[in-house]
Amino acid sequence: MNDNSLRKNDFNEISMKIILNAGDARLIIKEGLDCVAACEFEAAKEKLTEAKKKITAAHAAQTETIQGEARGEKIDFSLLFAHAQDTLMTIMSEWNTANHLVRLFETFDGRLRKLEEK
Template sequence: MSELKLEELTEEQICFQMILHSGNARSKVLQALRLYREGDIEKVNEMLADAEDNLSLVHKVHFQLVQQEAGGKQPELSLLFLHAEDHFMSTLTMKEMVKEMIPIFQELKS
């Protein structure tokens, strides 16, 4: 997955990239949970790794924005940006919950 360069994107494009990759990660996390229920443990780990890749990209973009603000560049806070951050944070939470739930489910099966 290629890294996004903020200087090449408009603020709107940055937001849409964050939403896109957070959404991809969310889909992978939910797919991992479904695959676990179907017993396909090998693909579960693959889906979670794909989710991590997408979230890593969003995290890098988000971190660049934080660095810019720390350097004195005030960001324009739009509803679209808040929506993008919400997608990112809720997907991070969902991923962590699923990663904690799967071992619990495995213990209950044994």
């Protein structure tokens, strides 16, 4: 096995690490949104914190690769890496939206509870 194929294998592993961590984050975000639907806002926030850790791990792998290229490492185009970046970007957007939804529904729930007390 030559160095070039080893690098490609390493690059594929990094891509899969990004995809798997981002995918795990997506599942955890879904669990968090299920908590929101049940008005379990603290549990939802915990899920989003857990998901953020997965996103951070995926982002670190991506950043390491991009910084390597910036240092002059030759990195050939990889459809798998492009897919990994796209997946990560999408999940980051989902996390941001879910984070806003938790705050929004928690506020609405609080207002509704106050109205019901009257």
